[in-house]
Amino acid sequence: MAGNVSPFSPHDVASVDDVIAALAAQSYLADEGLATAIFLALRLRRPILLEGEAGVGKTEVAKALATWSGGDFIRLQCYEGIDAAQAVYEWDYSKQLLHLRAAEAAGATEGVAVADLEDALYDERFLVRRPLLQALSASVADSGTPSVLLIDEVDRADDEFEAFLLEILSEYAVTIPEVGEFRAEVPPVVVITSNRTRDVHDALKRRCLYHWVAHPSVEREVEILRVRAPHVPLALARDVALVAAELRDMGLYKPPGVAETLDWAEALVLIGADDLDPEAIEFTVGTLLKYREDQERARARGFGDILSSVLGA
Amino acid sequence: MVTAQRTLDRHLVRFADALRTAGLPVPLASTLEFGRAVAEVGADRRDGVYWAGRATLVHRPEDIPLYDEVFEQQWLGAIGRGRPATVPSPVTLLLDEPGGDDDDERESETPDSDVLSVRFSRVEVLSARDFAECSDDELAELHELMARLRFSGESRRCRRMRPNTRSGRLDLRRTVRAALRTEGEALYRSYLEPGERPRRLVLLLDVSGSMEAYARALIRFVHAATVGRRDVEAFALGTRLTRLTRELSTRDPDAALARAAEAVTDWSGGTRLGDGLRLFNDAWGVRGMARGAVVVVLSDGWDRGDPAVMSEQMQRLSRVAHRIVWVNPLKATPGYAPLAQGMAAALPHVDEFLEGHNLDSLEILAEAITRE
Numbered sequence: 001m002a003g004n005v006s007p008f009s010p011h012d013v014a015s016v017d018d019v020i021a022a023l024a025a026q027s028y029l030a031d032e033g034l035a036t037a038i039f040l041a042l043r044l045r046r047p048i049l050l051e052g053e054a055g056v057g058k059t060e061v062a063k064a065l066a067t068w069s070g071g072d073f074i075r076l077q078c079y080e081g082i083d084a085a086q087a088v089y090e091w092d093y094s095k096q097l098l099h100l101r102a103a104e105a106a107g108a109t110e111g112v113a114v115a116d117l118e119d120a121l122y123d124e125r126f127l128v129r130r131p132l133l134q135a136l137s138a139s140v141a142d143s144g145t146p147s148v149l150l151i152d153e154v155d156r157a158d159d160e161f162e163a164f165l166l167e168i169l170s171e172y173a174v175t176i177p178e179v180g181e182f183r184a185e186v187p188p189v190v191v192i193t194s195n196r197t198r199d200v201h202d203a204l205k206r207r208c209l210y211h212w213v214a215h216p217s218v219e220r221e222v223e224i225l226r227v228r229a230p231h232v233p234l235a236l237a238r239d240v241a242l243v244a245a246e247l248r249d250m251g252l253y254k255p256p257g258v259a260e261t262l263d264w265a266e267a268l269v270l271i272g273a274d275d276l277d278p279e280a281i282e283f284t285v286g287t288l289l290k291y292r293e294d295q296e297r298a299r300a301r302g303f304g305d306i307l308s309s310v311l312g313a
Numbered sequence: 314m315v316t317a318q319r320t321l322d323r324h325l326v327r328f329a330d331a332l333r334t335a336g337l338p339v340p341l342a343s344t345l346e347f348g349r350a351v352a353e354v355g356a357d358r359r360d361g362v363y364w365a366g367r368a369t370l371v372h373r374p375e376d377i378p379l380y381d382e383v384f385e386q387q388w389l390g391a392i393g394r395g396r397p398a399t400v401p402s403p404v405t406l407l408l409d410e411p412g413g414d415d416d417d418e419r420e421s422e423t424p425d426s427d428v429l430s431v432r433f434s435r436v437e438v439l440s441a442r443d444f445a446e447c448s449d450d451e452l453a454e455l456h457e458l459m460a461r462l463r464f465s466g467e468s469r470r471c472r473r474m475r476p477n478t479r480s481g482r483l484d485l486r487r488t489v490r491a492a493l494r495t496e497g498e499a500l501y502r503s504y505l506e507p508g509e510r511p512r513r514l515v516l517l518l519d520v521s522g523s524m525e526a527y528a529r530a531l532i533r534f535v536h537a538a539t540v541g542r543r544d545v546e547a548f549a550l551g552t553r554l555t556r557l558t559r560e561l562s563t564r565d566p567d568a569a570l571a572r573a574a575e576a577v578t579d580w581s582g583g584t585r586l587g588d589g590l591r592l593f594n595d596a597w598g599v600r601g602m603a604r605g606a607v608v609v610v611l612s613d614g615w616d617r618g619d620p621a622v623m624s625e626q627m628q629r630l631s632r633v634a635h636r637i638v639w640v641n642p643l644k645a646t647p648g649y650a651p652l653a654q655g656m657a658a659a660l661p662h663v664d665e666f667l668e669g670h671n672l673d674s675l676e677i678l679a680e681a682i683t684r685e
Contacts, residue, residue: 016354016361036354036364043353044346051374081472085486093485100489100497110496117493155601158473158510196374197601205372206342209350212374253595253629293625 013042027227028057028064029220037211038065047169047190049154049205052213054195055257062150062191069189072138072147076131078157084164088174090128096121122178132168135188147188154204155194162201169207216258218245224258225265232265239276240265242310244288250301252294263287276311278303321356322348328387332370335383343370362388443670444642445526452530455672459533469512469605469635474505481506512607512635514538514682516547517593518557519612520577521584527642527670531611532573534675536561538682546602549577550589550612554596584615586655587622594629607682608634611669613643614656623655627662637662640669640678 013019019035019042030038038061041048050058066073076087099121129137135149154162168174169190173183192208194200216224221241225232232240240261248255256264267287273280281303289295298306329344350365363384371380447455476484487503495501516535520528539545539561547557560573597603608630616623631637639659643649645668651657660666665681668674 016358016364032360033364033367036361037368040350040353040365040368044349048368079472081474083473091486091489093489096489097485097492097499100492100499104497114493117497121489121493160473195600197597197604199373202372206340209368210372211368212371212377251595253599293629 013039015039022068023061023064024227026064026067028060029224029227030061031216031220034061034211034213037209041209042189044209045187047192047208049192049194049200049208049210050213051194051196051200051210053215053255053257055259056213056215057258058193058213059150059152062148062193065189065191066148069145069148071145071189072134073150074131074135074138074147074188075150075152077152078154078161080156080158082157082161086130087161087164088130088132088168089176090130091122092126092128096126099126118178124179127176127179133174133182135190136168136172136174136182136184138188146186149188149190151190151192153195154192154200155197159201162204166201166204166207169204215245215248215255218242221245221258221261225262228262229265229269232269233274236268236273236275237265239307239311240268243276243281243306246306246310247289247298250297252289252297253291254289254294256288260288260290276307278307281307321351324387325351328366328383329370331383331387332380335379337370337376337379337383339370443645444530445670447530455530456533458672459530459537459675469509470507471510473508473510475508477504477506480504511544512605513544513546513602515598515603515606515608515634516545517550517590517608517610517612518547519584519586519589519610520549520551521586521615523584523615524611524613524642527611527613531640531642531669534669534678535611536573538679546597548593548597549573550586550593551577552585552589554589554592556597584655585618586612586614586616587618587620587626587658590626590630591622594626598630599633603630604633605635607636607638609638609640609678609682610659610663611640613641614639614651614653614659616653616655616658618655620654620658624658624662627659631662631664636664638665638667638678638681639663640667642668642670644668645670645674 013022016032016035016039019039020030020032023030023035023038037048040046050061052058062075063073100117103117103120131149135147138147151165154165157165171183172187173181175181192204215221218238218241221244222234222237225237225241226234229237244256244261244264264284264287267284268276268280271280271283273284285295285298285303289298325348326344329339329347333339347366347369350369351362354361354365356362366384367377367380371377444452444455474482474484476487481504484503484505488499488501491501491503492499516538518528518531518535520532524531535547535557539547539558540563545558547561549555549557555577557573557577560575563572594603598608627637641651641656644651644666651660667678667681669678
């Protein structure tokens with residue numbers, strides 16, 4: 001099944017299982033909940049809002065979707081103070097000024113109406129397309145394959161930007177006063193992520209399908225490790241997932257996410273540890289726990305103790 | 314076929330209704346969306362309805378347990394285990410109706426002289442009066458005064474630029490626009506400078522037993538701080554952490570307080586301040602909310618937990634916050650020394666230590682928050 005769904009026209013995806021299979025072919029293992037949300041986002045042509053702890057693979061979803069569809073992958077990283085000029089479009093002012101000087105030097109500006117000068121200046125060739133505009137116009141070009149637009153960490157932007165985003169996402173169109181309207185012929189697949197450092201506005205949430213990405217179960221994490229880091233031996237992958245799950249229950253400041261367990265498994269392979277022992281953990285704990293207090297808490301309990309309690313030895 | 318569809322639709326609508334009854338806000342648009350989602354996923358798929366609803370009806374992780382429960386009742390035919398949480402909490406906020414038992418007191422306090430001057434002096438007396446010693450009527454009056462408190466908060470530079478006529482970074486957009494009017498010559502130049510926006514204000518109100526006399530008055534202050542300003546967050550700290558921002562965001566203080574009271578399940582419960590702070594740090598504060606913010610803790614510092622936890626959590630908070638203001642109503646007590654273990658542990662990490670036992674002291678606090 002996985003073979004014949006790629007590349008896809010997303011609205012042709014027939015079932016949730018198709019989504020699971022197609023993402024698995026991109027080395028992304030989605031559980032039923034996430035796959036359903038993605039399936040619905042594709043079929044209903046709605047953006048999907050993914051919230052969850054850092055490092056659970058929210059951003060990866062968008063990348064996997066893009067490789068699956070073969071469409072453009074366009075990423076907008078949000079940050080404080082981001083505005084339309086950085087997110088949608090800007091005019092290339094230096095080119096515009098140069099154009100003006102050239103026109104002036106050629107004597108073309110004298111007696112020309114301001115409106116005509118403006119027309120020459122606000123031409124598409126002076127337009128700098130930022131990610132949102134790219135996403136709306138890129139889909140037009142290709143053969144019906146939508147682009148995948150990732151709006152990453154939307155919680156870092158401010159409310160003004162959110163309101164503005166809402167406008168674009170409800171119409172999949174943007175109007176540039178000097179040029180006209182850009183409307184996506186095929187709406188892009190939109191993935192929005194948030195680390196939930198603040199609440200995203202309700203209006204934006206209502207516009208989106210919502211999924212809370214939780215830490216994976218041990219079995220799933222073993223599968224993920226096997227897929228993403230195939231050179232990690234199965235036994236080691238299992239132990240790594242068990243220890244990670246145990247650490248997540250210890251009330252740490254920053255419980256390890258999938259990204260950290262992947263790093264950790266890689267590190268263990270690199271230092272040649274075939275199975276887990278307290279010493280190997282001590283050497284590599286920096287890839288897993290990134291707060292001094294967390295490391296100390298784990299150490300205080302004893303790596304040996306953690307190991308014996310999860311491995312039941 | 315059509316009838317089957319109808320039956321299903323009815324089930325879906327009933328489910329959405331049940332969610333609403335259980336307290337989950339479900340707008341009509343979401344119900345329609347849910348219907349479409351189920352149609353896409355197919356009702357025959359195991360878990361299909363469940364996940365379709367999760368994606369369309371639930372918008373916050375906190376709502377997931379409630380959703381699960383209602384789902385179980387509605388779709389799996391499970392007999393309701395009786396959710397105690399929908400039972401209205403037995404909290405009555407003091408000011409809503411003036412208590413009957415202090416009528417005599419009010420009468421004895423009303424002197425027979427000129428009404429205007431009496432009111433004036435009454436305000437003066439009241440604003441210096443300890444909240445814990447106020448009658449219900451006096452509290453009600455104080456609350457009205459508190460509702461008038463407004464403050465704007467500190468500002469900080471931000472990355473959103475604003476136009477400026479003289480100096481800063483060249484604003485090419487405006488400059489080019491202006492050049493069009495001067496035959497392409499950029500005679501008039503515009504500039505940009507970094508804008509300012511208010512620092513986020515985070516209020517943590519201790520609602521545990523030892524604070525009871527003050528918490529009900531202070532939450533008014535918290536409400537006054539929340540209204541009319543963006544970027545204010547409010548939490549109740551008790552045996553657990555309750556976010557009040559949404560509840561307090563209406564302009565009607567009575568409605569806001571009623572809703573906040575519903576949200577806080579542990580009014581006057583035990584005191585584990587350090588743990589409460591840890592919850593705040595983990596779930597919100599250190600992840601971004603307290604970063605660069607002015608954090609105001611309204612608490613007497615009584616903590617039955619381990620003082621080491623308190624100290625550690627305050628240290629974490631102080632590493633991300635711009636400023637920590639601690640408001641302790643007991644500080645005004647003559648001869649007060651911060652002997653409460655929690656308070657002693659917290660104090661080294663506090664930038665400003667203030668009283669908060671009466672209206673005057675809250676005005677000082679409002680000033681402290683506003684100060685640059």
